[in-house]
Amino acid sequence: MDKKSVTIKDLARLLNISKSTVSRALSGRSDIHPETKEKIIQLANQLNYEPNTLAINLKQQKTNTIGVIIPETVNRFFARAVGGIQKVADMAGLNVMISQSNESYMAEKNNLHSMVSSRVDGVLVSISRETDRSDHFKPLFDKGIPLVFFDRICEDIDASQVFTDNYEIAFEGTEHLIVQGCKRIAVMAGPQHLYTSRNRLRGYKDALRKNNLPVLESYIIHSHYSSDKIEEYARYLINLPHPPDGIFAINDYAAIEMMHILKKRGLRIPQDIAVLGFNNENMCRFVEPSLSSIEHPSYEMGAASAEILINHIRHHDLKPEKRLIKSKLIVRDSTRKIPELQVL
Amino acid sequence: MDKKSVTIKDLARLLNISKSTVSRALSGRSDIHPETKEKIIQLANQLNYEPNTLAINLKQQKTNTIGVIIPETVNRFFARAVGGIQKVADMAGLNVMISQSNESYMAEKNNLHSMVSSRVDGVLVSISRETDRSDHFKPLFDKGIPLVFFDRICEDIDASQVFTDNYEIAFEGTEHLIVQGCKRIAVMAGPQHLYTSRNRLRGYKDALRKNNLPVLESYIIHSHYSSDKIEEYARYLINLPHPPDGIFAINDYAAIEMMHILKKRGLRIPQDIAVLGFNNENMCRFVEPSLSSIEHPSYEMGAASAEILINHIRHHDLKPEKRLIKSKLIVRDSTRKIPELQVL
DNA sequence: CCCGTTCCCGGGAACGGTCTCGAAAAATAT
DNA sequence: ATATTTTTCGAGACCGTTCCCGGGAACGGG
Numbered sequence: 001m002d003k004k005s006v007t008i009k010d011l012a013r014l015l016n017i018s019k020s021t022v023s024r025a026l027s028g029r030s031d032i033h034p035e036t037k038e039k040i041i042q043l044a045n046q047l048n049y050e051p052n053t054l055a056i057n058l059k060q061q062k063t064n065t066i067g068v069i070i071p072e073t074v075n076r077f078f079a080r081a082v083g084g085i086q087k088v089a090d091m092a093g094l095n096v097m098i099s100q101s102n103e104s105y106m107a108e109k110n111n112l113h114s115m116v117s118s119r120v121d122g123v124l125v126s127i128s129r130e131t132d133r134s135d136h137f138k139p140l141f142d143k144g145i146p147l148v149f150f151d152r153i154c155e156d157i158d159a160s161q162v163f164t165d166n167y168e169i170a171f172e173g174t175e176h177l178i179v180q181g182c183k184r185i186a187v188m189a190g191p192q193h194l195y196t197s198r199n200r201l202r203g204y205k206d207a208l209r210k211n212n213l214p215v216l217e218s219y220i221i222h223s224h225y226s227s228d229k230i231e232e233y234a235r236y237l238i239n240l241p242h243p244p245d246g247i248f249a250i251n252d253y254a255a256i257e258m259m260h261i262l263k264k265r266g267l268r269i270p271q272d273i274a275v276l277g278f279n280n281e282n283m284c285r286f287v288e289p290s291l292s293s294i295e296h297p298s299y300e301m302g303a304a305s306a307e308i309l310i311n312h313i314r315h316h317d318l319k320p321e322k323r324l325i326k327s328k329l330i331v332r333d334s335t336r337k338i339p340e341l342q343v344l
Numbered sequence: 345m346d347k348k349s350v351t352i353k354d355l356a357r358l359l360n361i362s363k364s365t366v367s368r369a370l371s372g373r374s375d376i377h378p379e380t381k382e383k384i385i386q387l388a389n390q391l392n393y394e395p396n397t398l399a400i401n402l403k404q405q406k407t408n409t410i411g412v413i414i415p416e417t418v419n420r421f422f423a424r425a426v427g428g429i430q431k432v433a434d435m436a437g438l439n440v441m442i443s444q445s446n447e448s449y450m451a452e453k454n455n456l457h458s459m460v461s462s463r464v465d466g467v468l469v470s471i472s473r474e475t476d477r478s479d480h481f482k483p484l485f486d487k488g489i490p491l492v493f494f495d496r497i498c499e500d501i502d503a504s505q506v507f508t509d510n511y512e513i514a515f516e517g518t519e520h521l522i523v524q525g526c527k528r529i530a531v532m533a534g535p536q537h538l539y540t541s542r543n544r545l546r547g548y549k550d551a552l553r554k555n556n557l558p559v560l561e562s563y564i565i566h567s568h569y570s571s572d573k574i575e576e577y578a579r580y581l582i583n584l585p586h587p588p589d590g591i592f593a594i595n596d597y598a599a600i601e602m603m604h605i606l607k608k609r610g611l612r613i614p615q616d617i618a619v620l621g622f623n624n625e626n627m628c629r630f631v632e633p634s635l636s637s638i639e640h641p642s643y644e645m646g647a648a649s650a651e652i653l654i655n656h657i658r659h660h661d662l663k664p665e666k667r668l669i670k671s672k673l674i675v676r677d678s679t680r681k682i683p684e685l686q687v688l
Numbered sequence: 689c690c691c692g693t694t695c696c697c698g699g700g701a702a703c704g705g706t707c708t709c710g711a712a713a714a715a716t717a718t
Numbered sequence: 719a720t721a722t723t724t725t726t727c728g729a730g731a732c733c734g735t736t737c738c739c740g741g742g743a744a745c746g747g748g
Contacts, residue, residue, distance in 0.1 A: 399734035
């Protein structure tokens with residue numbers, strides 16, 4: 001079955017030359033006679049020679065592989081980002097090794113360790129929502145392995161970052177709700193040690209303040225997305241003495257589920273309560289009413305972070321780069337309280 | 345920055361012993377004095393020694409890595425399957441290298457090649473919808489690399505397979521529509537060289553025949569899912585001389601989009617036309633009306649195929665295994681024409 | 689006291705390439 | 719013809735492990 005594959009030594013023996021010469025021919029170096037080179041290449045093709053990547057890896061002390069650590073693949077945002085990463089990596093001839101932290105710090109740490117020990121050339125990370133420390137990234141620096149954060153970045157670490165304008169877009173989204181007439185806007189804010197969540201919440205608060213609306217803690221839900229908790233949050237919000245007339249959800253799934261529950265309770269969207277999502281999933285267009293959301297350019301973020309990482313791999317002394325990818329507010333029916341706007 | 349990492353040779357030199365002895369101590373073999381072993385391990389810990397995976401890989405001619413090739417990560421079915429795969433691989437101490445074919449045969453072939461040449465220990469594949477041949481899998485057999493197909497299997501190849509009961513569930517789904525009173529059921533069938541599509545279509549046809557309904561080619565749409573084509577299909581179906589009163593969609597996204605279009609045209613679901621999806625995405629519960637669908641146990645499929653692959657890796661002479669994972673029909677409002685059933 | 693085991697350990701080949709160095713051969717200059 | 723440069727190639731170290739083999743010490747039995 002698994003018969004010995006042909007090595008450089010075999011070729012050398014067959015042609016009665018040294019393996020150095022064979023290596024030269026095959027790796028396309030110049031100091032070799034065209035004729036011998038031709039002969040070698042021909043035999044190599046004939047015998048279907050393929051270089052042993054493992055040997056090359058050992059010799060070069062690198063693997064031509066970049067590691068990617070994301071919270072989870074089922075999250076479409078990350079799934080799409082992975083698409084962008086793989087596209088760029090493919091074009092650069094690099095392999096991609098993906099692992100998921102499943103939103104767990106320990107898993108993230110273990111994945112990182114296993115990547116370091118399998119000598120990836122660089123690592124792309126979007127940290128788990130549990131991760132509120134940064135010591136597990138230190139080994140990367142010790143070994144000189146380039147690191148780029150994307151979306152869920154870790155501010156403690158002086159590494160390249162690719163992120164969206166979370167603050168600005170949260171501000172814009174909140175202000176949009178205000179313009180539509182919302183006075184009491186609730187927000188699902190996510191865990192506050194996460195860079196993205198923190199900035200979004202800041203944007204939300206500043207938008208309220210700028211418009212002279214009170215910032216009330218009772219309207220702020222500090223929690224990550226979890227399908228089975230939405231019902232609980234909905235009940236909580238509805239039963240407040242002054243229930244909100246607008247909700248800025250943490251993502252579209254939460255928003256859609258929230259809408260579903262609110263509708264069941266007889267609330268009209270957006271008249272009684274406007275709902276704004278996040279991520280602009282395809283589904284937004286198909287739910288009833290169609291869901292306003294924030295377009296998060298995930299594919300581009302993945303591609304950009306891969307590009308930056310590859311730069312770091314190629315030129316080891318580059319300064320960390322911080323790249324901003326702009327988000328966009330997509331207005332649909334779930335937040336259109338003002339009829340005039342529907343004409344647009 | 346990237347200072348030399350400590351090797352076995354360093355430890356040997358520092359302790360004035362041979363590297364063979366150090367290797368013995370660290371790899372936990374028995375023929376070594378407990379005292380020296382202790383000394384070595386202590387120094388190793390102190391100097392933060394980590395074995396060089398690359399050297400081990402070369403020596404062992406394996407990488408402790410399994411390769412996974414899927415059509416695309418944004419497809420939730422595959423994203424979830426990857427979850428199952430990684431879970432099992434983690435527990436077995438194996439790394440996972442994922443790449444996407446993006447539904448392209450050439451990409452699939454290239455990915456396969458790059459995995460073979462980076463010496464993965466085994467490969468898990470769900471073929472692209474373009475793939476209607478199997479020659480690109482031959483190198484795996486030549487090199488003795490175990491291969492397991494899941495979901496989108498390739499029948500030409502005598503390898504282990506994990507699949508769902510596509511025929512049976514399509515039969516059941518179709519019959520469910522018939523029971524609900526549908527007489528003219530359209531189906532989105534997918535490309536017929538795909539094992540899954542072919543079997544689903546067979547199930548659909550047999551269900552019609554068993555219930556003495558005609559099988560009409562005009563009701564069969566041979567196409568893969570693509571958001572921008574759904575509108576076209578919808579128009580086509582509505583404008584048929586005898587438009588269908590039931591649609592069996594290729595997946596939930598297609599179904600939801602289809603529903604959206606049908607509703608816009610003033611059709612009532614399920615009264616005028618029932619819609620059945622596939623995959624049972626979360627969204628099914630939140631659209632209006634809620635979408636009946638087929639639960640496809642993707643996580644389990646991933647886990648099962650990884651288990652089988654690992655078996656093959658550990659015991660190289662195992663016979664191919666074919667494992668069936670059962671799907672389940674989930675009935676919701678989009679297909680409930682008979683009011684009595686709503687009570688259940 | 690000798691000899692066969694057992695226990696520990698060191699030497700060194702091997703994995704399959706790359707790369708440096710120097711030498712032989714060929715080409716060119718003097 | 720000789721000196722010099724250039725071209726082409728071979729020998730062998732090296733990357734960091736594993737592992738086979740053999741040798742010496744300790745140990746026990748005779």
